[in-house]
Amino acid sequence: MPNDKKRRFIVLSNRLPIAVGRGPDGELTASQGAGGLVTALAPVLGNRGGAWIGWPGTSEKGVTALCRNFSRQAGYFLRPVSLTEAEVEGFYRGFSNEILWPLFHEFQMPCNFLPAYWEAYRTANATFAKAAAAAATDDDLVWVHDYHLMLVARLLKAKGRSPRLGFFLHIPFPPADIFLKIPWRRELVDALLDFDLIGFQTLRDRRNFFDVVKRLHPSAMRKGRGEIVTLTLAGETTRLGVFPISIDFAAFADRARDPGVRQTAKDIRQAFDNRFLLFGADRLDYTKGVPQRLDALQTALTSYPELRGKVCLIQVLVPSREEVPQYRAMKEDIERMVGEINGRWSRPGWAPVHFVYRNLPHDELIAYYAASDMALVTPLRDGMNLVAKEYAACNVAETGILCLSEFAGAAMELHRHAVMVNPFDVVGVAEAIRDGAAMAPGQRRRRMRAIRAIIRRHDIFQWVDAFLDAAFSTHLGDFPRQSA
Numbered sequence: 001m002p003n004d005k006k007r008r009f010i011v012l013s014n015r016l017p018i019a020v021g022r023g024p025d026g027e028l029t030a031s032q033g034a035g036g037l038v039t040a041l042a043p044v045l046g047n048r049g050g051a052w053i054g055w056p057g058t059s060e061k062g063v064t065a066l067c068r069n070f071s072r073q074a075g076y077f078l079r080p081v082s083l084t085e086a087e088v089e090g091f092y093r094g095f096s097n098e099i100l101w102p103l104f105h106e107f108q109m110p111c112n113f114l115p116a117y118w119e120a121y122r123t124a125n126a127t128f129a130k131a132a133a134a135a136a137t138d139d140d141l142v143w144v145h146d147y148h149l150m151l152v153a154r155l156l157k158a159k160g161r162s163p164r165l166g167f168f169l170h171i172p173f174p175p176a177d178i179f180l181k182i183p184w185r186r187e188l189v190d191a192l193l194d195f196d197l198i199g200f201q202t203l204r205d206r207r208n209f210f211d212v213v214k215r216l217h218p219s220a221m222r223k224g225r226g227e228i229v230t231l232t233l234a235g236e237t238t239r240l241g242v243f244p245i246s247i248d249f250a251a252f253a254d255r256a257r258d259p260g261v262r263q264t265a266k267d268i269r270q271a272f273d274n275r276f277l278l279f280g281a282d283r284l285d286y287t288k289g290v291p292q293r294l295d296a297l298q299t300a301l302t303s304y305p306e307l308r309g310k311v312c313l314i315q316v317l318v319p320s321r322e323e324v325p326q327y328r329a330m331k332e333d334i335e336r337m338v339g340e341i342n343g344r345w346s347r348p349g350w351a352p353v354h355f356v357y358r359n360l361p362h363d364e365l366i367a368y369y370a371a372s373d374m375a376l377v378t379p380l381r382d383g384m385n386l387v388a389k390e391y392a393a394c395n396v397a398e399t400g401i402l403c404l405s406e407f408a409g410a411a412m413e414l415h416r417h418a419v420m421v422n423p424f425d426v427v428g429v430a431e432a433i434r435d436g437a438a439m440a441p442g443q444r445r446r447r448m449r450a451i452r453a454i455i456r457r458h459d460i461f462q463w464v465d466a467f468l469d470a471a472f473s474t475h476l477g478d479f480p481r482q483s484a
């Protein structure tokens, strides 16, 4: 057994944590991705001489050199996995986006169970496993992220390799009756059981997974209670844990206190004449419930005349997966609905919906969070939903209202203090909007303060620490936490 300090740390995810773009002279450029995960893992990787293995999202020439240069700057290695166009089509667009994504979010209609997609998924997972085998020794710690890479532990073991292996599923795990529709269900579940630890966002996800294992393997046994339980099957054990992911709370709160950001927030409020501002920010995805949210606004304006001229919904949609037909169709539906609502209700100086279809700069998004009276976080199903947590972190004045779907993973931690809604119930969401607009300042403050206290305690650094401790019995983090 090596000294724990010598173990290196290897992360695998479908995408590398960089945004590849083009500079002014057309040269390829890379910048660190914006997510909280990379913020939390980068220092751990730096301390451990670690590596992050992933697909750079492009097959352009020069990307390997770009990653090499970026590695120097980042303090850890970025190892790009190159996928052919056919692999991207079958593995990413096909198996990941047309089967796993919809099914795991309990959308069965868009699933396209093409056997060729499964073949591509296996081939691509083998490519990732090969890269992991080249980067890691059996003494190292390998942490695999998300649904794209569920076969990696099995494929590494088939190569005779046995580093310590952890897996975290960022999206929900569906109920057994839904999961069992996948023609390759047994291969997927058995491959997952080759990880030493499988992490889920919520207890519900873990329960669903255990139900599936029981249906496929009635002799499976579960031991223990609480955050981590042990599953035994044919003499082999796998640990199953619950780790609700979070954000870098202090960094968000800090930016929200920045004078420039505060000024932008003030300007936003002024531009909307200090009306009651509803805010939604979502990746364009059918799981996020944006059409249902617009329906709820329409219902609210129809049923409660006192809201006309008083409320505005600012809806930011970040373009995503534009090559998948459902996503393109959805954008058109949303634009049509926004047009209908504004067409019906607008009057001089007021339009009910302000629609933004692009990725906002970070500080501008924070200013919108800080300026809004109520966030509508109403996904139809979501692994966690970090917008809910970011909104609260940026609400340093503690006066915002979080309206949260009971089907977001975040509901598990925040349901006592958020305004909870069933996003399919447009009348219920309309009532929540009406009640929010009338909520007393004291109640707003009490609720938001309680929500912020929970997220401050359970931030992304605590999440990384908890997972690493459970997976590898080690604390790897020397985190550069800011004070909030």
Ligand code: G6P
Pocket (backbone or CB within 6 Å): 015, 146, 170, 171, 320, 321
């Ligand atoms: C979700 C998934 C991530 C994924 C992201 C963006 O958050 O959990 O694994 O990277 O969506 O989707 P994309 O398909 O563009 O990578």
